[in-house]
Amino acid sequence: MSELISIFLSVAVINNLIISKFLGLCPFFGVSKKIGNALSMGIAVTLVMLVASIATWFINNLILIPFEIEYMNIIMYILVIAALVQIIELFIKRTNLSLYNALGIYLPLITTNCAVLGITLINAQESYGLLESIVSSLGGGVGFLLVLVIMSGIREKLEIADAPSSMRGLPVAMLVGAMLGLTFFGFGGMI
């Protein structure tokens, strides 16, 4: 149990996907203008990560390892994740329209998100079991959600800040991102 908690915390805060692994930087700057959007994106990413890590664990252990073709994992994972997200989208669209509208454009967008691919590759690299994979991907999603929401909160305030005109928008967001990264270093020696 304690091992699972340590995996969760490690992926969520200490080795955060965005802050220390630099994965998923595109939504980090693209979707962090409003807290509402950031929340939808974070939830969608968490959901897809969870499903993707379960599916790729089976692919990895039932196909890739027995046939000794682990080197094909990136292309195989992309294929599986893309198809999975399509299925999820079809399903949500017909069963829960309000959820579909809330996730909106983000669900198809994250089919090729590198954070989603990254967490599945990390799981394979660390040779986690099924339960460990699930916990690790949940941690990755929660960490992603956390950073995205913090960042969007700061950026909502930044919009009204009196920054020099050349720094307004993305440049100042980059600086804030760097400072946010520094604060996450504080978690460094936790485990």
Next chain:
Amino acid sequence: MAVVFILTGIALVLGIVIYFVNRLVPHNVKGIEKTEEISSALPGINCGACGYPGCFAYAQALTANPNLITETPCPTAIQSPETIKNLEKTLDVTLDTAEMSKKALVHCNGNSEILFNYSGVKSCKGAAQLLNGYKKCPYACLGFGDCIKICPQDAITINPENGVAFIDQKKCIGCGLCITECPQNIIELIPVNTKITFQCSYLPLRDIPSREKCNSGCTHCRKCFRSCEADAITWNKDKAIPEFDIEKCTLCHKCVEICPQNTLADYTETKVNAKATAG
């Protein structure tokens, strides 16, 4: 070799699974039938030109308010009469494509005095960084063709006579990509049934008489406004430019002839005769 077969096999299985999921998920969900119907009548290429994220989102907005199609029309659908016919049937509205369809037009005659010999990066955006471009008028077409690169229809060429981008009105689909690409902001979407066009963009700097800067820029002399016998021209005082009423205009060409700077052009001729009134 085995790898190829495994990968192909997985892809095939996934494709079949997606197909069956699509077949098996409930199709007649309450409250979505109308949206589904509209969505299938739309082009379905998810271009986003209507301002909504994808065709399904646009269909949802149309379900709530069918009149939206005249306010924010689907530019892709307008190009094909068949799609428009289907949309009319599903939405139960009649559409006037001539009114909705828009084309991009460059508002510049290219006669602005040249300030200096620009020899930097061959792009409008680069040239615009330096003193608002190498031409005296800050709203002049710089002619490096940033718009040519972005145009999906290859409708834009540079007119060699005046160095101004020329948009072929027959090829233009009104997607508006060139508008955001132009650093000088001189391209505008105009309705297809426009009769007379004002070929100058010189409005925000109205305090400075533009004849000092351009040989064919509007001097705000109002001759067109006074010459019109059909009351089709109104003088916009805030912008100091003439505005044209499509309904009242009789295409008598009085304003076109009287304009001392040749800033007015007959758009119906531009549409038909590609090269004659270029720029």
